Amino acid sequence: MTIEVVDDVAEFEQQRPRLFGIAYRMLGEAGEAEDVVQDAYLRWSGRAEVRTPAAWLTTVVTNLCVNRLTSARARRERYVGPWLPEPVATGNDPSEAVELKDTVSLGFLVLLEKLTPPERAVFVLREAFGYPHRDSAEVLGVDEAHARQLYRRALARVGDARRRFEARPADGVRLVERFIAATVDGDVKALETMLSADAAIWADGGGKTIAAREPIFGRSNAAHYLAGLAAGPRALSAELGVRIVNNAPAVVVHESGRLTGVLIPEIHDGAITTIRAILNPDKLHYLRTQLD
Known part of the structure; x- marks a missing residue:
């Protein structure tokens, strides 16, 4: 087995925009997403060597978000007035990470609130980042059939409404x-x-x-x-x-x-x-x- 040797800091910084993109879509909160990415970095710094850094980091970030969403639901039920996601500037700078541009409309994020944390994870990974069901299953630690079922449930909850938010x-x-x-x-x-x-x-x-x-x-x-x-x-x-x-x-x-x-x-x-x-x-x- 060949173990990939990487520059820890450089590798993580290369992955950071994508990791933030996953966390932000999962949580709808930019500050919380930053905290998750930082937590992932601490775990990254203390890990043993891994073969596929991107997959390892995606798994860590996604599961941290799933755990946070579970407790966030209770807080949002006690929230004063309507709860909306935190806004982020996306702009038109071509050098800006695509992770902050696609599928981040406020309406889309509000729509994702209908999903359970695992449904949201599978839906975000597939819709925003093109993950096959097999890879989503590995991230969540479930079998592929279960990942497909989670995605079907998410589609049923979200329906065709998601297309409304694909405006330029x-x-x-x-x-x-x-x-x-x-x-x-x-x-x-x-x-x-x-x-x-x-x-x-x-x-x-x-x-x-x-x-x-x-x-x-x-x-x-x-x-x-x-x-x-x-x-x-x-x-x-x-x-x-x-x-x-x-x-x-x-x-x-x-x-x-x-x-x-x-x-x-x-x-x-x-x-x-x-x-x-x-x-x-x-x-x-x-x-x-x-x-x-």
Whole structure:
């Protein structure tokens, strides 16, 4: 048997973007994903030699995530208001790791919340990273038939809805720019022309900042809610811009130079159908480090 000798640090750093990509999709939390990758590095540093570093690291990261998801479910059930994933900047830099671009839309990550941790693991490995069922089975320590069954269950839970999130970022930039202008002006009629009839707004404040604790449904209700934000006292110090976040054009809000919110519209057939607003300051830390 031939044992592959590798430069520990260099090998791990080469794998880091992919490992973060797996962990982020599994957990929906950038900070937690970083912790998992760091934990994997500690285990990597103390391991015996392995034949296939990439496979070994994938197994460690995936199973750490499965364990964390089990406890995370209980925390999310106690969460104040709607729970949304943490946003990450993806941008259009061709040198940026592809692991942070594909299948990371906020809507896609919300959809994955329907899955059990093992289902999510198999689905992420196959859909985002092209893993055959045999390899997914090895990662989770199950037989191939069981891995196939987990994937079928995931498909049944997620359905065809996942195709909604395969939009190109450039497609919605102009609409988001118009959306910002109408919101700043408090123009209800203009906002209504951009929203679908069944538009919805989900705001994640986590009980740490002012945010709607129940979703807002309907074109008129959503438009009036958005226009009302422009009349609030915080609007005077707010600056709104467009950045590519989770592979979609998003509204980033800065107050006194500090990132305080991200609104990510979901766009279908030229209309905004859903707006997910991440306002919990704890969930903006990772994005803040990316944008600063």
